Amino acid sequence: MTGTKAGDVDTTVLNLNDVTFxxxxxxxxxxxxxSIGRGEHWVLIGPNGAGKSTILSFASAQVFPTSGTVDILGQxxxxxxxxxxxxxxxHVNPRHPLRSNLSVREVVLTGLTGTIERPFRxxxxxxxxxxAEGLIAEVGLSSxxxxxxxILSQGERGRALVARALIADPQLLLFDEPNMLKGDTYRASYLQCTDFKLAA
Ligand SMILES: Nc1ncnc2c1ncn2[C@@H]1O[C@H](COP(=O)(O)OP(=O)(O)OP(=O)(O)O)[C@@H](O)[C@H]1O
Structure with a gap:
């Protein structure tokens, strides 16, 4: 879908090839x-049930496709x-599958471990x-x-997930349903995203 060559690790951050689910x-x-190149910003648009979140679940290394290949950051x-x-x-996922009652700070820190729950020990x-505290302040959640x-509201969860997504200085940033983030938080997170991608 872009001019980026598949398999070009230096410039391709995501490559889906003949993927079925x-x-x-x-x-x-x-x-x-x-195929998505480094520094590019993409929006997936489609009707409800079209498969947008499913594609993001591949791109975030959460779900394997039934067939085809998925290369993320050259892997x-x-x-x-x-x-x-x-x-x-x-990955800012509005269906973040957290089961325990971690605090905002702990949720943000799980961005460093690449896990949903806080790893044992x-x-x-x-x-x-x-x-983590700096990012929590940036998304307006210090209090x-x-x-x-x-007990968090949906919007507060969204803000916490933005901070979680940014804490490990990701090379690939994915927002599922970014409209759940309102006003300044969305703008701040989008600016972070833009800064990051230009710098990458
Ligand atoms: N594990 C699964 N088992 C069965 N059906 C599934 C599974 N995962 C996704 N689907 C179905 O695949 C379709 C695509 O789902 P997906 O969540 O990717 O759509 P979407 O484009 O993100 O939709 P929306 O805009 O409503 O969020 C839906 O009809 C959904 O019910």
Whole structure:
């Protein structure tokens, strides 16, 4: 879909080649080719149920396609350790599947481990905590840093997820349903995203 050459690790951050996705008898995606180069900004637009979130689940190294290949940051899914790959991807997912009641600060810190839950025995460094606090302030959540996930509003969760997505200085930043972020938060996160991609 772009002029970027597939497999060009230096300039291609994401490459989907002839990807299909099937669940049961239902063919959800078929024959998807998508190549995204470093520094490019893309928007996926389509009707409800078209498969946008499913494509983002491949791009974020969360879900394997039924067939076809997915290369993320020069690494082929199925041939790399997914958690290591996820640490380089910022994914703002409105269906963030957190089960425990981590605080905002802890959720943001899971961006460093590439996990949903806080890993057993993992302790962030003082520098990492300071970075989390800075991002929490940037998304306007400082007064909620100790609040548990379960009591957060949808908008507050969205802000926390933006900070989580940015904390590891990702090489690939994905927003699912960015319209859940309103006003200044959205603008701030978008500017961060733009700065990052221009610098990459
Ligand atoms: N694991 C699954 N099992 C069965 N069906 C699935 C699964 N994952 C996705 N689907 C179906 O695939 C279709 C595409 O879903 P997806 O969430 O990717 O759409 P979308 O384009 O993001 O939609 P929306 O704009 O409504 O968020 C939907 O009909 C959904 O029900």
């Amino acid at each position: 099937r669940r049961g008898e239902t063919q959800i995606l078929h024959g998807i080719d998508l 082929r899914m199925g041939r790399v350790e997914l958690q290591a790959l996820r640490r380089h991807i910022g 993992w302790e962030p460094s003082p520098e990492e905590i300071a970075k 909620r840093a100790d609040a548990g996930w379960k």
